[in-house]
Amino acid sequence: MVAAEGQRQELTAASPRVALRSLDTLWFQVAGTLCNLACSHCFISCSPTNRTHEHMSLEQVRTYLEEGVRLGVKEYYFTGGEPFLNPQMEEILEAALACGPATVLSNGLLLDVERCRRLKALSEASDYSLDLRISLDGYDAESNDPIRGEGTFERILKGAVNAEEAGLTPVMTVTEVLQENATQQGRQRFLALLEARGIARPRLKILPVFQLGAEAERSGAYAEWQRLASTDEGEDGPGAESWEHLQCSSCRMVTDQGVWVCPILINEPTGRMGERLTDTLDSFPLDHPACWTCHVHGVSCKT
Amino acid sequence: MSQRIPEDEVDKEQRARRDVAVDKLTAHRGMATWGERLVPLGEFRQAAQGYGRQLDAAARQQQEANFLEPQADGVRVEGPFSKIAVFGGVYNNSYALEALLEDARRRGAEAVYCLGDFGGFGPHPEKVWPLLRQGEVRCIQGNYEASLSSGREDCNCGYADPRDNHFAKISYDYTATRCSPEYKRWMGTHPLRRRVRVGDHELLLVHGSPRQINEFLFASAASTPYLEVLLNEERCDGMLCTHSGLHWHRRLPSGRHAVNVGVIGRPANDGATHVWYSLLTDGGAAGLSVELAPLVYDHQSLAQDMRDEDLPQEFVETILTGWWTTCLEILPAKERARSKF
Numbered sequence: 001m002v003a004a005e006g007q008r009q010e011l012t013a014a015s016p017r018v019a020l021r022s023l024d025t026l027w028f029q030v031a032g033t034l035c036n037l038a039c040s041h042c043f044i045s046c047s048p049t050n051r052t053h054e055h056m057s058l059e060q061v062r063t064y065l066e067e068g069v070r071l072g073v074k075e076y077y078f079t080g081g082e083p084f085l086n087p088q089m090e091e092i093l094e095a096a097l098a099c100g101p102a103t104v105l106s107n108g109l110l111l112d113v114e115r116c117r118r119l120k121a122l123s124e125a126s127d128y129s130l131d132l133r134i135s136l137d138g139y140d141a142e143s144n145d146p147i148r149g150e151g152t153f154e155r156i157l158k159g160a161v162n163a164e165e166a167g168l169t170p171v172m173t174v175t176e177v178l179q180e181n182a183t184q185q186g187r188q189r190f191l192a193l194l195e196a197r198g199i200a201r202p203r204l205k206i207l208p209v210f211q212l213g214a215e216a217e218r219s220g221a222y223a224e225w226q227r228l229a230s231t232d233e234g235e236d237g238p239g240a241e242s243w244e245h246l247q248c249s250s251c252r253m254v255t256d257q258g259v260w261v262c263p264i265l266i267n268e269p270t271g272r273m274g275e276r277l278t279d280t281l282d283s284f285p286l287d288h289p290a291c292w293t294c295h296v297h298g299v300s301c302k303t
Numbered sequence: 304m305s306q307r308i309p310e311d312e313v314d315k316e317q318r319a320r321r322d323v324a325v326d327k328l329t330a331h332r333g334m335a336t337w338g339e340r341l342v343p344l345g346e347f348r349q350a351a352q353g354y355g356r357q358l359d360a361a362a363r364q365q366q367e368a369n370f371l372e373p374q375a376d377g378v379r380v381e382g383p384f385s386k387i388a389v390f391g392g393v394y395n396n397s398y399a400l401e402a403l404l405e406d407a408r409r410r411g412a413e414a415v416y417c418l419g420d421f422g423g424f425g426p427h428p429e430k431v432w433p434l435l436r437q438g439e440v441r442c443i444q445g446n447y448e449a450s451l452s453s454g455r456e457d458c459n460c461g462y463a464d465p466r467d468n469h470f471a472k473i474s475y476d477y478t479a480t481r482c483s484p485e486y487k488r489w490m491g492t493h494p495l496r497r498r499v500r501v502g503d504h505e506l507l508l509v510h511g512s513p514r515q516i517n518e519f520l521f522a523s524a525a526s527t528p529y530l531e532v533l534l535n536e537e538r539c540d541g542m543l544c545t546h547s548g549l550h551w552h553r554r555l556p557s558g559r560h561a562v563n564v565g566v567i568g569r570p571a572n573d574g575a576t577h578v579w580y581s582l583l584t585d586g587g588a589a590g591l592s593v594e595l596a597p598l599v600y601d602h603q604s605l606a607q608d609m610r611d612e613d614l615p616q617e618f619v620e621t622i623l624t625g626w627w628t629t630c631l632e633i634l635p636a637k638e639r640a641r642s643k644f
Contacts, residue, residue, distance in 0.1 A: 020370075021514070022514060022532075023370075024529070033331075033336070038324075038327040038328050040327075044336065045330075045331070045336045047327060047328050047329075047330065047331055048328055048329075049328065049329050049330065049331040049332045050330075050331035050335075050336065051331065051335070051344060052331070052335035052336055052344070052347060068528070069528040070367065070528075071367065071370065071371070071532070072371070072528055072529045072531065072532025072533065073526065073528065073529060074524075074525060074526050074529035075524060075526065075529075099526060099528065100526030100527075100528065100529065101523060101524045101525075101526065101635060123636065123637075127522070127523065128523050128524070128526065128637075129521075129523040129524055129635035129636040129637045129638070130636055131635060131636045132636075149324070150324070167640060168636065169636055169639050169640050184465070187465065201631075201639070201642070201644060203632060203639070204464075204632075205463070205464075212338070212339070213336055213339070214327075216339045221339055257348065257351055257352075258351070258352075258355060259355070267335075267336045267337060267338060268337070268338055269337065269347065269350035269351040269353065269354050270354055271354075272351045272352075272354040272355040273354075273355045273356070274355040274356045274357060274358070275355070275356075275357040276357075276358075276363065278358065278363040278364075278366045278367050278370075279355065279356045279357060279358050279363065279366070280355070280356075281366050281367075281369075281370045300463070303463075
């Protein structure tokens, strides 16, 4: 551990550090890196065989929920991989919804009618919101399927419609992997598509892509200059206090391998901060090029 | 373009696509992704375990205590009063503000507090100013006052969706061009937070949250443990905020109170045209009483003024129907499910 930290010192000496202002958002890599898809833009290269991070058990999640409650977590987020591949996912959500609001990031493939009904029941049993986010990458099979996999366009929309019909008002998440997605026209096309499918109050979140994992193979990795230096300024001027627009100033990510600084860096061993949440309350060096994307694009993985 | 591709070429192309797909799906057998490389799973896990800390129980306790340590803000405590009225989000609605001042007086409020956002949404921003002054309203700055008094180009409402931001910009530009420099300067003279005592109860007054001027606190998205930690940090018996536009009150397990006092500028997305504010009364041995009070005002005249000023039809519709037509994307699932739009 000492040797690894030693090597790191050199890398990070020139990087600004971000303090954990408060622990508002707690993320769970609840399905690890296991997914029933292998999307070409996945920044953590999830696939059916990627066991870099494994499923978390209900007991593991509970341990961190208890810690989260003590530390005043405001909201919980669940991602993977595909969260609903985790056989304990619904029990995990029930436990989370007893502590605070929960959001699940899903690819929609496992959202059949029965599951959506059960999720609605979980949501109604809690005073807190259960938000469902479903990923889609194109307005039609032709644009979506090369990214997410053959036949996925229709299956994703079927899941979204099931969620809508159960009263879960899902948020569709779209990445800017197709450049048109980021434009006003692109947005309108998505909204029109969702309305045409019977989603009466369509909700949409558009995310930039990270040049990591499968996406780095697709579009190229980061260049040398795409890093934050200690001379870079946060929104309010230089210094550790100025990075409050970055989500790592108010979040942590838990996987079966421990606690990471944020949802983006779980495939970087250097992103691991400790075993328990209380091990990770110190500042973190913004030494990864993905930190640059968050800073420049003002990224938040939150809804 | 329309040249016919020979059948065996199609097969070849399909096979190649399938091979790539299968490669992608199976690439990680026994391997892990480390940055952009594939490495044996064991190598990644061993490296990861080498980073980060594993503190002992005593050190963890110490870390937690430091992290949660209360911060004194040095703000003078006003009062004590036995009853106060608190409102937020005027949004240029002078009709509702007039009605509120009258209602609060009638109901015996000894002091009236405004949690910010004087402007936005409605017509004729300057009409609110004399009412706030004559009514001796004790104000704090919302994001609107902070933005207008500092010459910021946007309202800093904190929306994340382009549609929400589109309408927010119309409101802000309308308000910014119709407020005098004197009014804007006056907005900047108010503090960002206040403390007031009602009976024995010390209440913290903020706009969004104690941490952020533009944080949205919705009932279904603010966990009770989060609110308890906030109140511990701030050493107060109750926290009053606005900003999100929807009123709620939660008595916490500790017996303390978290209140979103709502807004008087537009209805609460419930199909009714009245708006909401809060009354806090010292109940002696019974503790603090929190009342969320509906407020009826002349919404027809407001709607007419908005039309005369060419404000968006969407805004007028909200005033007349009680349903939000904009700023909906920020709502959590429960609040959104109760919306009409």
